[in-house]
Each structure stands twice: as C-alpha cells, then as structure tokens.
Amino acid sequence: MAADGIWSADLASLTPGSWRMFASFTPDNGAQKGKDFVLSRTVTVPGRATKAPLPAAAGSTEVDGYTVTVKGELMAGMAHPLTVSVAKDGKPVTDLQLYLDTYAHLTAFHEGDAAFAHLHPTTKVDGDHGGPDLSFHAELSTAGNWRLFLQFQTGGKLHTAALTLRVG
Template identity: 85%
Template structure:
C-alpha cells in the first residue's frame, strides 16, 4: 500500500468548503471475445494499438476517456435510447443480443465516433456480478447492432452499451446505456468474494493498492507479477496497457477507467497507475484486462470503497 496523506488532507479541505474533486472515473466500455481462463469471463485475444481521441482535461491524460455522466443503469439519456426486442436469451450456449441506439429524432443512429479503436463497446454482467463478458458488437447498415455472447448462466443479466455519436446533438458526448434480460432456468446466486488486495489469473498475480473513498478522487496502483517476478512485457490493448471495469454490488452500477501510464510498445508493467473516483460506497467487483504474448487475461477482485 502507499501513503494517502496528501489526498486525506485534500479530502478534508474539500469537505469543509463543500466542493468535490474532479478527476473523473469515466463510464465507458471496451470489448473482447475469447476465454479468460477464469470462470464466467469472456474477452479478446486480438492486439490493437491505434490512437483514440480524447477531449477536455481528461482527454489530455494518457489512456483516459472523456467524462460521461450517470452510472449506466438507465436505457435513455439526453434523447438517446438503447432499444432491444431481446428480453430473454438462451442459457448454456452461445447466443447474440440485438439492439439499436436511437437518437433525439427517434431514428436509429448509424454514425459513431471511434473510442479506443471501436465504435461500440458492450458489457454483459449477471446480477450477482459473475459471468462478466466484454465484447465488440457489429453494426448492420440500418443501425442494428449484434453482440455475440458466450454461454450465459440462468438469471438476470444487465447489458451495457458504450458509444459516442459523431453527429447530431450528442456529437462528442460519451453515453453508457443499459437494459436487463432474463436467462431462463434455475438461477443459483454466487456470493460476492470478500474484498482483497490481490488475485490470480492465468498464472499472473494482480495486486491493487489504494483505499478509495466514495465520490473522492484517489490514486490506485495495479502491480502485475508472475512467479514472483515483475511483469514488464504488457502489450497495448485498445490503446492502453490495461482496462479496469467496476460494478457496484447490489445495483450493478457501472464504472470504467484506464491507467494513466503512457504506452510505450510491448514494455508495460509491472505497475500501472489509475485515477479513480468511484461514486458510491460499498463493494465493487473489479475486472482488470491486460495482454501479454497476444493473449488477453482477465483478473477479478472485490474492492471495498469507504
């Protein structure tokens, strides 16, 4: 762990003046497909390292998204709506979720800006925060998107779409919208693992250092080792060395941030720095995705936010 003296003092000062820190944890999503090696997780093995555009103060920080409002739990915002005829999806086999984004004119949106090399990012998460999937859907000419999903366990799932229109009233604004679907069958709820500072994934040890407070900007440091040795061969994945996605226990509120560490070829690690502002106290389930040797790994752990 590292010291938070400066941030503690600043937090007290902000509380006294009624202001708040503005380092933003963005609501965005980036995708993948393939097996993670951890039960219930799904991700990609294709490396990419092209540039993405940012805007404003957060866009000037390496690897950070433009700020997006809300927690992703609504299906509509500022005239944009996530619509889908899929209210149920089959259990136990590969399936697809179809959806459309409509704009303020109620017509399907077909123009989307690139955000970290993709025009749409999509997440699926079960209500007990298991079954994490992170995919890149494809769009037909009429604006219909199809997100291919691997096997889903029975229960309630929430589907998140993250996008940035490149025209109209929402041009340049980041949106995260979601809807729930039901996967029929007997659902067995998995208890959320206890909060911990480290976890294992594909032979890698991932350690998260930091003690964030709800609504306050705090640093997080992620350290990646293998067989007790520092990992220094992280490869760029969608413009950055790692993606850290968080879901809040209870309501599955969604938050996502990237490391501020500058990308320099296949030489990432062992430490990655994040600016985090998780809006709500309680337990958050974190999913960290990072790439080595052309393979994407997904590590999951529970973080307690005060």
C-alpha cells in the same frame, strides 16, 4: 458492427438469472465525436436462478498464471490514486500490450445496484512495454463492495482478472 449499424458480440453461456449488460463507447466521428456513452439493458436467462454471494474483498487475484495486485485506499465520491501491478511467476511483467489503445481497462460494479465505472490507466503508453505498475485516477460513487474486472493483454492474448474491493 454489421452494415446495418447493429453491434453484436459472442458471449459465453450465461447461467439462469437476471444479467445487466453494458456497452461503453466513444464515437470517433460525427456530431457526437469524442463524447463517452454507456448503454445498458437487463437480459434474463430462463431457468432456475441461484444467488451467489460476491467473493470477499482481496488485494490480489490470479488469472492465467498472472498475479494482479491492487493498492489504494478509496473513499466513496472522492478521487484517489489506485495502482494495479501485474506479475508472473513472482516477477514483474513489463510486456503488457496495447488493448483498445491502452494497457488495461478496469471496470467496477457496485454490489447491489447498477452503479459502475470504467477506468483507463494514466500510465504513459510506450509500445508493448507496459507494466508492471499501472496508475489509475479512481472515483467510485458509493461506499461498499465493488467487483473489479481488469482486462490486459500479453502475447496477443486477452486476460480478465476479477477481484472485490471495499470502498469506504
């Protein structure tokens, strides 16, 4: 945040098309202290846009040499447990570091509309000893495909794993 109160973030180059940007935050002081906010807006990148299909639903994905596995049977509009496990070279990872006060951030976007959810694990925080399993209390509002992005940190490096989850 700059001195004038304007927030900015560097982004990788975006391909042409329409993008929906989200900012999720909780003030730590003032009249709105502790209240969760989400701001969003559509950004258009000029050029010829091509529509890409959402990848097929899968229970696991690879990122930066890590395998991220998601387990749970979610039903739309109902809270259900969701477990995310992190492994590297077939071995459970137990050195997840805190990233923004928790071991992971899971953001889910519904295919075809602007519905989204931002979830934090309910797993107890114990220094830089997180993993391999992270428990989430997940409630996704609509049936269909959701694109999940899990951010977690190891060795001071932030990793973002993406996969598609089918919600009944």
